[in-house]
Structures are given as C-alpha cells and as structure tokens.
Amino acid sequence: MAEAREVLLYPDPRLKQVAAPAQPADAERVAADLLATMDELGHCVGLAAPQLGELVRVVVVDVSEHPKGGDHNGRLVLTNPKVVAAEGSKVGREGCLSIPDLTANVRRATRISVQHGGGTVESEGFEARCIQHELDHLDGILFLDRVASIVDDVFRRKNYSD
Numbered sequence: 001m002a003e004a005r006e007v008l009l010y011p012d013p014r015l016k017q018v019a020a021p022a023q024p025a026d027a028e029r030v031a032a033d034l035l036a037t038m039d040e041l042g043h044c045v046g047l048a049a050p051q052l053g054e055l056v057r058v059v060v061v062d063v064s065e066h067p068k069g070g071d072h073n074g075r076l077v078l079t080n081p082k083v084v085a086a087e088g089s090k091v092g093r094e095g096c097l098s099i100p101d102l103t104a105n106v107r108r109a110t111r112i113s114v115q116h117g118g119g120t121v122e123s124e125g126f127e128a129r130c131i132q133h134e135l136d137h138l139d140g141i142l143f144l145d146r147v148a149s150i151v152d153d154v155f156r157r158k159n160y161s162d
C-alpha cells in the first residue's frame, strides 16, 4: 500500500550518498510512495527516492500543474534513469523539499534525452530542469552543490508555493 512519507532534510547524510540500481520489486514500491508523497505535498514537481531514505535509483517528476510547466510528459516515473543526450545551457531558479528555506540559480541543459527502465523520454525547458535536479539526488548531489556563487546565487525563500 502506497503511503505519503516524510521527506529527509539536509544535512541528513543519506542525501549525500550514491543510490544503487533499483530492482523491479523495489522500484514499484518506492515509486508508489514517491507519487503518494508528491500528491500530498501538492506544490511539489519532483521527488527522488533518496529523499525518502531509499537509496535506489527511482525518481518521479510531474510539472503538469506548475505555471512554468510548458511542454511536458505528464507524470513521469523514471527507474534507473540516465541522461544520454543533452544540449543547451541556461540558468534558472530551483528549490528542493530537502532544503526548504533556500532557492538558488543553477545552470542546466535545456533539452535532454533520458533512458530509463520504461524506454526513453525527451524533455525540454522546466521539465528538463526538474529531471536533472532529481537525477542529481541519485548521485548525492544537491542543487547547492551546483551554484556558481554561494554569495550571489543563493536566496532565502519568501514564498513556499514556488
């Protein structure tokens, strides 16, 4: 039975570990919990298994309800995902449920192809940014690790619905 779970907060050490490949049974269970947690949080556009303390390579992304959503693939469940092609480069604002008080400017590819357990997904714009953010979690990388300048590119969050 899927359940909404607590999201780990930085500096929990599990957020800095490299997750292992997901086996099918784990993948299904963890994906169900990720989706239930994302739904309960409402404003959330993506979540990675390590944020629930599950060190396996599963992420979910859904930008369909977000104002910046743009072109998107709806609800994505990516198991053992890997970026196989990337182009473009753009700085944009990001936040993370595991670091709720901060946002930051992060440079990401604007268009990506992602190979995963269920095939290949092509993504661009805001959704592509979200996927790259979630995939980073699988390697223990947080968005603050990617900012060019801690002084100029990190901001205290004023509005939690971003």
Ligand SMILES: [Zn+2]
Pocket (backbone or CB within 6 Å): 095, 096, 097, 098, 133, 134, 137
């Ligand atoms: Zn995050």
